[in-house]
Amino acid sequence: RRSRGVSTYCPRLVSVGSRGSLGSLSSSGAPSLSSAASDQLNVTTWSGNVTRSVEKPHGRNLFLQSLTEQEPNPSTSNGGNNSQKSVEDKDLVECLEKDVNFWTDYTKVQYHPQSLYEMYGSWTDFDKFDNFGTAREVVSEWSLMEEMNEKLRFFVEECDHIQGIQFIVDDSGGFSSIAATYLENIADDYTNTPVLLYCVRDPVTHGSSRNQRDTITRSLHDAVSLSKLSSFCSLMVPIGLPSLSQSSLSPFLSIQDAKPFHSSAISAAAIHSVTVPFRLQNAGPASNIAHSSGNIDMRELVHIISDQGRQNMVTALDVAMPAPSLKDGNDLWNMKSLRTLTPEISDEEEDPYSVESLVVHGVLRAGGHRASISQVKDSVYSAYEGRATKPKFSHLSVSPCPLPIPLPFPSIFRSHIGQHGEILSNHAEGTQPKGSLDVESIPMAARLRSSNAVLPFIERRSLSLQKFGVARGSLGTQILRDWGFGREEMEDMSEHLSKMVRAFHPEGGLTSDSD
Amino acid sequence: GGLVGGAGDIKLTKDGNTLLKEMQIQNPTAIMIARTAVAQDDTSGDGTTSTVLFIGELMKMSERCIEEGTHPRFLVDGFEVAKKATLEFLETFKTPVVIGDQPDREILKMVARTTLRTKLYEGLADQLTDIVVNAVLCIRQSDQPIDLFMVEIMHMRHKFDVDTRLIEGLVLDHGSRHPDMKRRAENCYILTANVSLEYEKSEINAGFFYSNAEQREKMVTAERRQVDERVQKIIELKNKVCAGTDKNFVVINQKGIDPPSLDLLARAGIIALRRAKRRNMERLVLACGGEAINSVEGMTEDCLGWAGLVYEHVLGEEKYTFVENVKNPHSCTILIKGPNDHTIAQIKDAVRDGLRSVKNTVEDEAVVLGAGAFEMAARKHLIDNVKKTVKGRAQLGVGAFADALLVIPKTLAENSGLDTQDVIVSLENEHDRGLVVGLNHNTGEPVDPEMEGIYDNYSVKRQIVNSGPIIASQLLLVDEVIRAGRNMRKPT
Secondary structure (H helix, E strand, O other): OOOEOOOOOOEOOOEEEEOOOOOOEOOOOOEOOOHHHHHOOOOOOOOOOOOEEEOOOOOOOHHHHHHHOOOOOOOOOHHHHHHHHHHHHHHHHHHHHHOOOOHHHHOOOOOOOOOEEEEOOOOOOHHHOOOHHHHHHHHHOHHHHHHHHHHHHHHHHHOOOOOOEEEEEOOOOOHHHHHHHHHHHHHHHOOOOOEEEEEEOOHHHHOOOOOHHHHHHHHHHHHHHHHHHHHOOOEEEEEOOOOOOOOOOOOOEOOOOOOHHHHHHHHHHHHHHHOHHHHOOOOOOOOEEOOEEOOOOHHHHHHHHHOOOEOOOEOEEEEEOOOOOEOOOOOOOOHHHOEEOOOOOOOOOOOOOOEEEEEEEOOEEOOOOEOOHHHHHHHHHHHHHOOOOOOOEEEEEEEOOOEEOOOOOOOOEOOOEOOOOOEOOOOOOOOOOEOOOOOOEEOEEEEEEEOHHHHHHHHHHHHHHHHHHHOOOOOOHHHHHHOOOOHHHHHHHHHHHHHHHHOOOOOOOEOOOOO | OEEEOOOOOEEEOOOHHHHHHHOOOOOHHHHHHHHHHHHHHHHHOOOHHHHHHHHHHHHHHHHHHHHOOOOHHHHHHHHHHHHHHHHHHHHHHOEEOOOOOOOOHHHHHHHHHHHHHOOOOHHHHHHHHHHHHHHHHHHOOOOOOOOHHHEEEEEEEOOOOOOOEEEOOEEEOOOOOOOOOOOEEEEEEEEEEOOOEOOOOOHHHHOOOOOOHHHHHHHHHHHHHHHHHHHHHHHHHHHHHHOOOOOEEEEEEOOOEOHHHHHHHHHOOOEEEOOOOHHHHHHHHHHHOOOOEOOOOOOOHHHOEEEEEEEEEEEOOEEEEEEEOOOOOOOEEEEEEEOOHHHHHHHHHHHHHHHHHHHHHHHHOEEEEOOOHHHHHHHHHHHHHHHHHOOOOHHHHHHHHHHHHOHHHHHHHHHOOOOHHHHHHHHHHHHHOOOOOEEOOOOOOEEOHHHHOOEEEHHHHHHHHHHHHHHHHHHHHHHHHHHHHHHHHOOO
């Protein structure tokens, strides 16, 4: 389970990227060597000539520099000090909107030296690392996969008890293949450990196809990706709308689709919220202690979502960002405030076999105070009661702590979002979106949902694979062959996806209650 | 060369393969050449640089001929003839080596040293020579190909220049996780296990929602008992085999061990490590004997291996466990010590190449005189004997091939700051007199490689001679193919 250590706040993280993807951050996690240090390089092992090949160093943007700068001397005059600091913060915010080229440009986390891994030896343009087949070379490089496995083993060995593994991948390109192999190794080595897989894409990768071959390649890629990745995880959560700026999130959030810095913040907040129950003290899912209610661990969550009735493990992720406040009186929680981040799913709400896990935290009530746990629970339960078709099973987790919005969170909140995430009715028409300087925290609600709403997502991929890959004379057979798949494997994948579709039809797929 | 990455990471290497892997190559021709070179490394473990140089020189020689009006096809045909002839020549030129049960250690050392000296300065290279030869001979089992994975290469950052050494046994990169477990033990039974010794919620339990903490505790206790029983069986075995002796008991487990289990084991005087690398399970059995168990049912003394010494070594935040003084080890560890990451990496690369060259020699049962001697001799053979048997312009291809072979001794000369022309001329003279010599890169004088103990791998040479012309031919014929394509599209 990835969690923070005790004395050093170092996440238990293994990050895998291509060569050069760390930008200005060294793979040891330490701030990069100054160029002076590398000039003084002492070569003690060779007495002949040494040629130096120096890659142009990636500069550290203002934000990163501010992390290592010394604290300014405390000034006796409070007022002067504060205003100076807020000017600096404003510059940092601006810098982050303009000067972000790598994900490391906006991270202030201290990484463990074993965490960051750059793959070597894949000599392709990064732009062309865009489908399942392009990673064949990387994946068959045994020592690469071994190093990745080793890094994971290092962190797992430290754990007295491993709750589970969370795996995040951008499965729009070659990394899908790498993830599939990595996950297979994890399934081998950590057989009973739950694996929660998030497939996250950003609007940038959703570009339009250039020609027919491109379309077929993309469709096949999506199908293969679904089949391979779902085989080796306990729950799979596809995240990534083709456009966030024009989605149902836009009334509250102003997002520029072209900036991964923006879109990743949404995914990160949603994933954070949905996993809050894992990180709070576990005293049993039905217990009710002061600071939270309904905490469960990963295994329990997997069991709730995928083992009840329908054998489906593809889960939609919905989010209310910010979550609405409770009004006075017997207020029904506004379920409609939850907007989905999972692409290609239907608006289907009336599924008697659906199962969901809802996490609500930091909710406010009228007057701006934090609502109590029981108030929130009552409100949510009433909302469930009020639905025409209730889910077969739902789990609720409540906590009063909101999502903090510190630097370097991007400025994506519309001007009618208040300092604590409340919706202001009476506000000036500001055009500048708000960020960490104006919004301190927001209440959040996030939901993992297994229902027939995800059927279109699965069905489309299943049909693509049949039509373009398996059917006699199909155009994509050669593409699949180039990716290294033989006839038998193509048929296996196709059958696998068909099986996933069948789980949604009442005649097949439903098992009796497993408890 | 030294490579400095975009974040200031430094990598030092003399290894062509490493260089290629670190570079971001865009040019398609370069990519083709690089792939061949890396494949070379995969097959024979060395010769990457030589292959790239050879291909480059073949192209250079070809360019000259083409400029003078020779059609590429003739060159390609000539390459084919020259390649075949050179490979045949290699068969007669090579020096057979006695391997069998008692391999010729001296030759193995010479090959290792030759390889290591191309990657590290002499003093360090010579230090590592014995280590590398001993490592390969240690893991070698008769009638089986040598599996170099059985030589683990580990590293420790060490401020002082303490020597790299060979451990006949294992070094694990973690320690026991219990404060009461002994840090050093002699005369140890080793239990290699792949058994879960941590509490895991069962499937049945997972669906059970508790209404209070007490109920949950009851469930947990009941399930815990299963794990405790497994631990107990191990403790029973330990008591049985160690009772009344000064023997110790070490458990090295591929799966997890949770704190309550660690407690039980510690109290029983057992040292236990968890989540060991899978590969180490095999190596432990090879090094210490016994067999890896997947279940605690039916464990006997026969399952256990033995090691004379097990101890923990702490270096800063890192812990290592050494398992040494084993009988008949067929697995070993080379522990590299260096002051910083890039020094360590360079030594690691060199050691890998050294191991590879010894393995190749054992498997080839032959070596080839080095220092450019083979290339000079092969060239002479091609020019004196082979060229005239070829009809027509293909002769030029043979000549180009022969001249391209010179790139090896030329490069040796260049690297030593010598005048390449002088060197080649003097070497040619010696060969004309019937002396098979190579280049002494210190003096620039011809030298008898046999006297100096300079040997290369047979399979590496084979691979270079084989793959170089294949790529060069493909590149030369690209124009041909394009032209043919154009012709095919022309209306008839």
